[in-house]
Amino acid sequence: MAAEKDAFFVVRKGNNVGVYKSINDLQSVLRSSINDPSLSVFKGYGLSKEAEEYLSSHGLKNAIYSIDTSDLHDDLFGQLSICPYREPNSVKDKSSGKNHSDKRPHQDVVGSASFAANPQVKHAKLDNFLQGPPISSYCTSCIVEFDGASKGNPGQAGAGAVLRTADGSMVFRLREGVGIATNNVAEYRGAILGLKYALSKGFKHIRIQGDSKLVCMQVQGLWKTKTQNMTELCKVAKELKDQFVSFQICHVEREYNTEADAQANLGIHLRNGEIQVECDVK
Numbered sequence: 001m002a003a004e005k006d007a008f009f010v011v012r013k014g015n016n017v018g019v020y021k022s023i024n025d026l027q028s029v030l031r032s033s034i035n036d037p038s039l040s041v042f043k044g045y046g047l048s049k050e051a052e053e054y055l056s057s058h059g060l061k062n063a064i065y066s067i068d069t070s071d072l073h074d075d076l077f078g079q080l081s082i083c084p085y086r087e088p089n090s091v092k093d094k095s096s097g098k099n100h101s102d103k104r105p106h107q108d109v110v111g112s113a114s115f116a117a118n119p120q121v122k123h124a125k126l127d128n129f130l131q132g133p134p135i136s137s138y139c140t141s142c143i144v145e146f147d148g149a150s151k152g153n154p155g156q157a158g159a160g161a162v163l164r165t166a167d168g169s170m171v172f173r174l175r176e177g178v179g180i181a182t183n184n185v186a187e188y189r190g191a192i193l194g195l196k197y198a199l200s201k202g203f204k205h206i207r208i209q210g211d212s213k214l215v216c217m218q219v220q221g222l223w224k225t226k227t228q229n230m231t232e233l234c235k236v237a238k239e240l241k242d243q244f245v246s247f248q249i250c251h252v253e254r255e256y257n258t259e260a261d262a263q264a265n266l267g268i269h270l271r272n273g274e275i276q277v278e279c280d281v282k
Helices: 023-032 049-056 135-140 183-200 213-219 228-241 258-267
Strands: 007-013 016-020 039-045 065-068 080-082 107-110 113-116 141-151 155-165 170-181 205-210 246-251 275-279
Touching: 141 170, 141 183, 141 258, 155 183, 155 258, 170 183, 170 258, 183 205, 183 213, 183 228, 183 258, 205 213, 213 228, 213 246
Parallel strands: 141 205, 205 246
Antiparallel strands: 007 016, 007 039, 016 065, 039 080, 107 113, 141 155, 155 170, 170 275
């Protein structure tokens, strides 16, 4: 616990970098930027006196430091741990037949965001941190929301996804028939549907989100797959994610996933493998 008191968070948003030592300040920026694909969060310990002095000469002392990426140098923060973040689980997951029997990993909760405590978390120097997508890459960045539905679990199922630009504007609505399947299979099919379509449209940076904690945690490698079917679907999703320059996946609550849910329910009425796409670009 003593080490946590010495923790700090480095947050990049576009070409600006903030260093947060206050939980309240950190949760504020995450709340306002949860759908921003240019947002990256790193965690470090023991911000050095030299770093404090350097940052305070460019920003605000003893509060939120703000600095342009061009003013940073590699050894400023030492070792940083990548923090996969998501919104708080203030609302329960879907209860209609979803299987979440997998054991949750331990998590460090920081304000309104939670950070997965992965023992194999990657460490990075600042040069890796600065390689995230800048503002100029927004034309190749997208947000994908996915969902799945099954009437009977297993039963007639459908997959759905929506694709948005980096500013949140909806571009495509996608739905696919899944045949007779479980909710978990339909959820995976929704994620795979969105990933494949984003790649086909040339997007390089992606943030994908859904209300299936199972899919999100398994794709990150934080939960194990327990059946051959889940293993095969997870493998497909991971192979797709590796084709993007940058990739983020996060769990959101059900009420923030209504558009993808609507598409998944429409997919129930399609033949297995049949895909329908609606374009919102005028």
